[in-house]
Amino acid sequence: MLFNSLDFAIFLPIVFLLYWFVTKxxxxxxxxxxxxxxxxxxxxxxxxxxxxxxxxxxxxFSIGRRLKNEExxxxxxxxxxxxxxxxxxxLGFFKYYNFFLDNFIAAFSFFGQNxxxxxxxxxxxxxxxxxxxxxxxxxxxxxxxxxxxxxxxxAFSAFVCFFPQLVAGPIERATNLLPQFYKKRTFDxxxxxxxxxxxxxxxxxxxxxxxxxxxxxxxxxNNYQDYNGSTLLLGxxxxxxxxxxxxxxxSDIAIGTSRLFGFNLMQNFATPYFSRDxxxxxxxxxxxxxxxxxxxxxxxxxxxxxxxxxxVRNTFIIFLVSGFWHGANWTFIGxxxxxxxxxxxxxxxxxNRTNLGVVAEGRMLPSFRELIQMGTTFFLTVxxxxxxxxxxxxxxxxxxxxxxxxxxxxxxxxxxxxxxLTLFIILLxxxxxxxxxxxxxxPLFEIKSLKPLYRWTGYLALVLCIIFYRQSAQGIxxxxxxx
Amino acid sequence: MKKFLVRxxxxxxxxxxxxxxxxxxxKESINEYLKNLNRPFRYKTFVFxxxxxxxxxxxxxxxxxxxLSYSADSxxxxxxKLEYLLGAGADIDTVLLTVDPHTLSSYRDAANNYQYSSLLxxxxxxxxxxxxxxxxxxxxxxxxxxxxxxxxxxxxxxTSLTFADLTNAEKDAEIKSRFxxxxxxxxxxxxxxxDLMQILDKCKQEGIVxxxxxxxxxxxxxxxxxxxxxxxxxxxxxxxxxxxxxxNISLPEVYFSxxxxxxxxxxxxxxxxxxxxxxxxxxSSIVVI
Numbered sequence: 153m154l155f156n157s158l159d160f161a162i163f164l165p166i167v168f169l170l171y172w173f174v175t176k177x178x179x180x181x182x183x184x185x186x187x188x189x190x191x192x193x194x195x196x197x198x199x200x201x202x203x204x205x206x207x208x209x210x211x212x213f214s215i216g217r218r219l220k221n222e223e224x225x226x227x228x229x230x231x232x233x234x235x236x237x238x239x240x241x242x243l244g245f246f247k248y249y250n251f252f253l254d255n256f257i258a259a260f261s262f263f264g265q266n267x268x269x270x271x272x273x274x275x276x277x278x279x280x281x282x283x284x285x286x287x288x289x290x291x292x293x294x295x296x297x298x299x300x301x302x303x304x305x306x307a308f309s310a311f312v313c314f315f316p317q318l319v320a321g322p323i324e325r326a327t328n329l330l331p332q333f334y335k336k337r338t339f340d341x342x343x344x345x346x347x348x349x350x351x352x353x354x355x356x357x358x359x360x361x362x363x364x365x366x367x368x369x370x371x372x373x374n375n376y377q378d379y380n381g382s383t384l385l386l387g388x389x390x391x392x393x394x395x396x397x398x399x400x401x402x403s404d405i406a407i408g409t410s411r412l413f414g415f416n417l418m419q420n421f422a423t424p425y426f427s428r429d430x431x432x433x434x435x436x437x438x439x440x441x442x443x444x445x446x447x448x449x450x451x452x453x454x455x456x457x458x459x460x461x462x463x464v465r466n467t468f469i470i471f472l473v474s475g476f477w478h479g480a481n482w483t484f485i486g487x488x489x490x491x492x493x494x495x496x497x498x499x500x501x502x503x504n505r506t507n508l509g510v511v512a513e514g515r516m517l518p519s520f521r522e523l524i525q526m527g528t529t530f531f532l533t534v535x536x537x538x539x540x541x542x543x544x545x546x547x548x549x550x551x552x553x554x555x556x557x558x559x560x561x562x563x564x565x566x567x568x569x570x571x572x573l574t575l576f577i578i579l580l581x582x583x584x585x586x587x588x589x590x591x592x593x594x595p596l597f598e599i600k601s602l603k604p605l606y607r608w609t610g611y612l613a614l615v616l617c618i619i620f621y622r623q624s625a626q627g628i629x630x631x632x633x634x635x
Numbered sequence: 636m637k638k639f640l641v642r643x644x645x646x647x648x649x650x651x652x653x654x655x656x657x658x659x660x661x662k663e664s665i666n667e668y669l670k671n672l673n674r675p676f677r678y679k680t681f682v683f684x685x686x687x688x689x690x691x692x693x694x695x696x697x698x699x700x701x702x703l704s705y706s707a708d709s710x711x712x713x714x715x716k717l718e719y720l721l722g723a724g725a726d727i728d729t730v731l732l733t734v735d736p737h738t739l740s741s742y743r744d745a746a747n748n749y750q751y752s753s754l755l756x757x758x759x760x761x762x763x764x765x766x767x768x769x770x771x772x773x774x775x776x777x778x779x780x781x782x783x784x785x786x787x788x789x790x791x792x793x794t795s796l797t798f799a800d801l802t803n804a805e806k807d808a809e810i811k812s813r814f815x816x817x818x819x820x821x822x823x824x825x826x827x828x829x830d831l832m833q834i835l836d837k838c839k840q841e842g843i844v845x846x847x848x849x850x851x852x853x854x855x856x857x858x859x860x861x862x863x864x865x866x867x868x869x870x871x872x873x874x875x876x877x878x879x880x881x882x883n884i885s886l887p888e889v890y891f892s893x894x895x896x897x898x899x900x901x902x903x904x905x906x907x908x909x910x911x912x913x914x915x916x917x918x919s920s921i922v923v924i
Contacts, residue, residue, distance in 0.1 A: 339636045574779045
């Protein structure tokens, strides 16, 4: 079920009340309720998906227990690789089978051989990319002895299927989330209230920013041949805000919902569009995924140690795999490759860790230099997002060719169904709010220090924006569910 | 926990209060929309159109016709009205249904009266405007129009002026602006196409005779619109449903309030022609001009 749907609006209060009124005195009951409600949440899409997540849970729990007492290094490695191969095998099959098959056929056709193997009508289980990586982090950390394997199957199941972050992250580390299931949660008013604020902000970003930007982005991307360069650039910018509002909005709702139940999840976005260079952008965008790849792929490959060739190789591997993780299409690989090209110069010039703090920290406004840096980084990410959004590499290149011609100096020319002027004003206000709260977990974090009248006026304004600017009564799916 | 639940409850009650405020604000406009549907009908011929049909409102009943046109009505709105009337036992034997070129345009998906016509099938929605997506999602558009008129200082239209009173430059600007609005680059709306088919099926089931009607346009606008039709006309022709096509009839500009709307005097002239044409025997393939 979608976070921005009536089903979830009914589901959440029921689970919340059961959790804090029925199961609050018993840790096992608390965790069992999490598991049961998470399976209901997940099965709401398609009950068949449950078999996969349950199998994954059983497999990694068993492997964790075996690893606990296994001292033989060869056996330990074998157990680890069993977990990796099986989990990634499922992911590879459901997500990439048809992609590889289509490219296999295309390659043979290129050499004049026509083959007709059967493609399968495979439904991609929602969230498989996310929970697969989450369970893998458990087995890898247990193998590396960073984490004690658990004997508590219910706690482990709850860690794997925890519904707020199950289908679109943040991809939690077992070292952070699993121990939270070992202790009974007691209701914390401040945590729950901040959770509600973060949910509100997340809904605002998703419903108002993302869904409305999506309308314009879809209109322009789907009819790119009909528009001039400036309109195409605007379309790319609309998509830039669509994907940010959609994905970071979801993360905010996930983190906020977790707080209602007494859990703390990791921050997944830290105002990435205020980054001063691409390296900083990747430290602020989808933090849970980029740190996962850093810790479980980049560093084991050698990271930034070694010669230039190794640095280049490892950088490309990380970004291409990251792109491929997003979907079975050459466009995602193109997107990853472009980001690698952006990142490499910084790495080779040892400037990838220049901007580690918050931009304009302690100041209201950025300096002129910071403004240029942010503008340049933003522009580069906008161009890269064209690949992410496009249907094919050809679509992406034709789109960019359309942007970079003399029609870019003409004024934009498009008519959308939704009111653009007020939406533009709201977007500007939202950006300002994010700017003044950069460095905090979300813009509404400090609102509790305001007087009640201002606080509640702010909440009301956001709620009314959500009510008035929603695109439909049912709620529109989040982009990252397809990953 | 108690404090948390109390605040959630207060928030919800606050929203309900706001809902009451919106209900009271909206009550009059709902009643205005519905009053035309909730009255005894003396005649059996009905016109369903959008703002183009408003020109008939003063004089329609003199010609034994009930005009149920309403500005921004889409086929979905018309379908809801038709179903409502038939459900209430209205005796309808002839329907004049708009088939203007823009009626299947996707701009109608956003500019329509769903917020009102949806109330015909679900009366409870009028008491919960804040939770009625049809209504709440229409508000930003209305707010933006008001904002634009404040910022750009557009004077409200002087309804005593006709299209003939504008200068050539003003006419040209109005025509281009209107054309861009009614005929965006998008394809036609599949939803509205389905609604139109449902209207025609419903009329067939109930034994209602249907005529399409195309309202007059000023010649310059008609020339621009000529090759831009989203397909409603073709549905009628292919379905062998007669169409009263007044798009290119020569009416003086004094009968037009703008490039594609007749004023009330123009409506009277149109009604005279409609009366004559409805007397002709029906040849289902004929386009009556």
